Amino acid sequence: MSRTRVVVTGLGTTSPLGGDVASTWEGLLAGRSGVRPLGDMADGLPVTIGATAAVDPAEVLDRVVARRLDRSSQFALIAALEAWADSGLEAARESGALDGDRFGVAFASGIGGVHTLLSNHSVLLEKGPRRVSPIAVPMLMANAPAATISLKLGARGPVNTPVSACASGNEAVSLAADQIRLGRVDVAIAGGTEAAIHPLPIAAFANMMALSKNDGDPTKVSRPFDTGRDGFVLGEGAGALVLESLEHAQARGARIYAEVLGTGITADAHDIAQPDPAGRGGARAIRAAVKDADVSPGDIAHVNAHATSTPQGDVAESLMLHAVLGSAADDLVVSATKSMTGHLLGGAGALEAVATVLAIHHRTAPPTINLDEQDPRVELDVATKPRDLPLGDIAAINNSFGFGGANVAVVFGSPS
Amino acid sequence: MSTEEIRAALAEIVNEVAGIPADSVQLDKSFSDDLDVDSLSMVEVVVEAEEKFGVTIPDDEVKNLKTVGDAVAYIERNRAA
Numbered sequence: 001m002s003r004t005r006v007v008v009t010g011l012g013t014t015s016p017l018g019g020d021v022a023s024t025w026e027g028l029l030a031g032r033s034g035v036r037p038l039g040d041m042a043d044g045l046p047v048t049i050g051a052t053a054a055v056d057p058a059e060v061l062d063r064v065v066a067r068r069l070d071r072s073s074q075f076a077l078i079a080a081l082e083a084w085a086d087s088g089l090e091a092a093r094e095s096g097a098l099d100g101d102r103f104g105v106a107f108a109s110g111i112g113g114v115h116t117l118l119s120n121h122s123v124l125l126e127k128g129p130r131r132v133s134p135i136a137v138p139m140l141m142a143n144a145p146a147a148t149i150s151l152k153l154g155a156r157g158p159v160n161t162p163v164s165a166c167a168s169g170n171e172a173v174s175l176a177a178d179q180i181r182l183g184r185v186d187v188a189i190a191g192g193t194e195a196a197i198h199p200l201p202i203a204a205f206a207n208m209m210a211l212s213k214n215d216g217d218p219t220k221v222s223r224p225f226d227t228g229r230d231g232f233v234l235g236e237g238a239g240a241l242v243l244e245s246l247e248h249a250q251a252r253g254a255r256i257y258a259e260v261l262g263t264g265i266t267a268d269a270h271d272i273a274q275p276d277p278a279g280r281g282g283a284r285a286i287r288a289a290v291k292d293a294d295v296s297p298g299d300i301a302h303v304n305a306h307a308t309s310t311p312q313g314d315v316a317e318s319l320m321l322h323a324v325l326g327s328a329a330d331d332l333v334v335s336a337t338k339s340m341t342g343h344l345l346g347g348a349g350a351l352e353a354v355a356t357v358l359a360i361h362h363r364t365a366p367p368t369i370n371l372d373e374q375d376p377r378v379e380l381d382v383a384t385k386p387r388d389l390p391l392g393d394i395a396a397i398n399n400s401f402g403f404g405g406a407n408v409a410v411v412f413g414s415p416s
Numbered sequence: 417m418s419t420e421e422i423r424a425a426l427a428e429i430v431n432e433v434a435g436i437p438a439d440s441v442q443l444d445k446s447f448s449d450d451l452d453v454d455s456l457s458m459v460e461v462v463v464e465a466e467e468k469f470g471v472t473i474p475d476d477e478v479k480n481l482k483t484v485g486d487a488v489a490y491i492e493r494n495r496a497a
Contacts, residue, residue, distance in 0.1 A: 064435030130466070134459035 006177045006260040007249050007415065010087025010242030011354050012079040012191075016235050016341050019055030020082055024351075025358050027054075028366040029386050033219035033340050035233050041199065046206040049218040050197045051235030051342025068135055069148060070113030071195035075238035075347070076145035077152060080107070080189050084153060087242035088254060089187065093154065104157035104185040105146045106176035107240075108168035108192040110346025110402070113140030115198055145193050145238075157185040163346070165402030166308070168192050169239060170349025173398075173410050174263035176243050186248040191240035192350035202234060208273060212309065222343075223370035224307035224336035225314050225378045232308040235342025239350030241357065256415040258357045261395060262293025268405030275401060279316035283323040285407035286397060290324060293411035295395045297328030300411070302365050302389055302396035304356040305380075307336035308343050317399065318378040333387045334380045335359070336368040349400035349408065356398040360414050363389045417495070419443075422469070422488045429464045430484075433457050443485035451484075469495055 013020065016034025017027030027034065034051040042048040057074035058066040066074055084090060092098040116139040123131045138144060143161040150159040158179050162171040169192020176190035205211045212231035214221045222233040249256055266288065268281035275282070290297070303321065307314050314336075321329040337355050344351055359365050365387045374382060389396075395413045402408075417425070427441035434457045447453040453461065458481075462473050465487070471494045473481070481487045 062435070064433075067433075131463060134456045134463070138456075 004181045004183060005246035006180045006243050007246050008241050008257045008260065008357050008412070009244050009249050009254045010083040010089070011257065011357060012082030012086060012240040013238065013351055013354050014053060014055060014057060014075050014078045015237040015351055016051035016054055019060065021086070021354065023054070028337055028340060028355060029364065031340065031367045031369045033222070033369060034235065035218045035222055035342055037218055038197065042202065045199055045202050046213060047202055047211045049221060049233060051233055052197055053237050068139065070116040070139045070144060072109050072113055072193045073139070073145045073148045075195060075236070076107055076191065076193040076240070077148050079191055079193070079238040079240035080149045081152070083189060083240040083242045089242065092252065098187065100154040100156040102157055102186045103155040104176065104179050104188040105149050105155045105159045106162060106172040106179065106188060106190045107146035107149055108162050108172040108346050108350070109142060109145055110163065110165050110168045110194055111196050111201065112142040113144055114196050114201060116140040118198060118200055149189055155189065164406035164408065165404050166343065166345050166348055167400040167402035167406040167408040168346035168349065169351065170353060170398055170400035170408040170410055171265060171406070172350060173241060173260070173353050174265060174408055177260040177263060180243060180245050186245050188243045189240060190243050190350070191238060192347045193238035194345040194347040195236045196345055197234055197236050205234065210310065220370050222309050222339050224305065224309045224339050224368060225374055225382050226371050227373045227375050229309040229311060229314065231310055232338065233342040235344045236347070237344055237351065238347050239354040241350070241353055258360045258412045259415055260410065261295060261413040262289045262291070262411040264288030264292060264409045266407045268407065270405055273403050275313050275316050277312060277316060279320035279323070281405060282316065282399065282401055282407045283320040286320055286324045286399065286409040289397065289409035289411045293395060293413070295411060295413070297325040299393065299395045300325065300328065300332050300397060301394040302356070302359050303332055303334045304352045304359070304396065304398045305334050305336045306399045306401045308338055313401065315375065315377045318380050321380065329380065332381065333365040333389065334382045335366045336382065337366055339369045339371070349398065352400070353398050353410065356396050356412055359389065360394060360396050360412055363391065365389055419488060419492065422491050423484065425468060426465060426484065426487060429461055429468065433460045433464065441484055443483065443488060445484050446482055447484065465491065471495055
C-alpha cells in the first residue's frame with residue numbers, strides 16, 4: 001500500500017515583520033529587520049532589544065477573547081485563523097463536509113504562557129492569592145495554544161503540543177504530518193508560537209550567554225553566519241500551516257503550496273544547552289528527513305537554516321549539511337531568516353516552515369541580512385539578496401535545533 | 417451606594433470580564449442562563465466585585481448568586497458589615 005502523501009494548503013503568521021503572511025513575506029524579501037528597542041520594559045536589563053510582533057495581537061482579537069488568552073495563544077490563534085482562511089476549508093467545516101473527528105492540531109510553544117504565569121505571580125505577591133486569576137491555568141498551560149485552536153475550529157482529532165525548545169515549531173509540523181500519514185486525520189493545523197519577550201526570560205537567556213549583548217544599531221545585531229555574530233535576538237510571534245492528505249486536498253480542488261516529503265527527529269545526548277560542536281545529532285536528523293523524503297541531495301535547492309547567530313551553532317549547521325549532502329551542499333541556496341525575524345524560540349520552526357514553503361511556491365529564497373563577512377568555517381552559499389530557485393521539481397529543508405539537544409529537519413517539495 | 421449604583425458597577429465588571437453589554441445586566445437576569453457567564457468567568461466577576469465593593473464572597477456563597485439581583489442583594493447586605 002502506498003504511503004499517504006501530505007501537502008500544505010494554507011499558511012498563516014503574525015511576526016516581527018508583519019501581522020500576516022503577505023506583509024511578512026514582503027519584509028523577508030525586502031531584507032527588513034524586525035529588531036527594535038524594547039523601551040521601558042527593558043530598563044536595567046543586560047539586553048534592551050528584541051524582535052517584537054509588528055502588530056499587537058490584543059488589538060486584532062475581540063477584547064473578551066484576548067483577555068482570556070496568554071499572548072502566546074493570541075499569536076497562535078491569529079496565525080491559525082489566517083492559515084485556515086487561506087486553505088479554503090472553512091466552507092467545508094461550516095457545511096459539515098469536514099469531519100471534526102478527522103481534523104487535528106499540533107501546535108507548539110517552547111516556554112508556554114510565561115506572561116500569564118509571571119503577571120499572576122506579581123498579583124500573588126502584591127495582592128494575595130484571592131486575586132490570582134481563576135483562568136490562569138488554562139491560559140498558561142503548555143497546550144493552551146493548541147487547545148484554543150481546537151476549540152475555535154472544532155478540531156476533535158489528536159490535539160498535540162510537542163515541546164522541544166527552539167525545535168518545537170518544526171516538530172509540530174513533523175507530528176501533524178505523521179498524524180495524517182498514520183491515517184488518524186485528514187487535516188491538521190501545525191505551527192508554533194512564542195511570547196517570551198519579558199524581563200525574566202531576557203535576563204535568563206542573557207545570563208546563559210545565549211543572547212547578543214551588542215548594543216549598537218538593533219537592526220544589525222542578528223547576524224547569522226557573519227564573523228561578528230555573538231548570540232541571538234529574542235523574537236515573538238507564531239507561524240501556522242494547514243496540512244492535508246493529498247487525496248483530501250485534490251478531492252476538493254485545493255491550492256497546494258508544497259508537499260511535506262519527509263521528516264527527521266533526533267537528539268544529541270551531548271549537553272542540555274550547547275549543540276554538539278560536530279553537529280552529529282543535527283546531521284542524523286537531516287539524513288533521516290532526506291531518506292524519509294526519498295530525494296537525492298541534488299534535488300535540494302534551498303535550506304532555511306536554523307542559524308540563530310550564535311558562534312557555535314551556525315558553524316555546526318554548515319558541518320551537518322556537508323556531512324549529509326556532500327558536494328551538493330555547495331550548490332543549494334541557504335537563507336537565515338532569523339537575521340530579520342530574530343529567534344521566535346518555539347515559534348521559530350513554524351515561521352521558518354512558512355518561509356520555506358513560500359520559497360518553494362514563489363521559487364525565491366529570501367535574503368540573509370547583516371552578512372558583511374561570512375565566517376570562513378561556514379562553507380555555504382548564503383543568499384544576501386532574494387535568489388531565484390530552479391523551476392521543475394525541487395525540495396527544500398527547514399532545520400530547527402533546540403536546547404535539550406533536540407534536532408528536527410523537515411523536507412518540503414514542490415507540488416507534483 | 418444605591419441598589420442601582422451597585423447594579424451598574426457590577427454590570428461594568430460583567431462587561432469587562434465576559435463582554436456582556438452592561439445594559440443587559442439587569443436584576444432579574446440569571447448569570448448562567450440569560451447572560452451566558454460561565455463558571456470561571458463567574459469567579460472572575462466575584463473576585464473583581466470583592467475588590468470593588470469591599471466585600472468577601474466565599475466560594476460556598478457563589479452558587480447561591482444565581483441572578484444579578486442575588487449578587488446585588490448579597491453585596492448590599494455585606495458592604496456595611
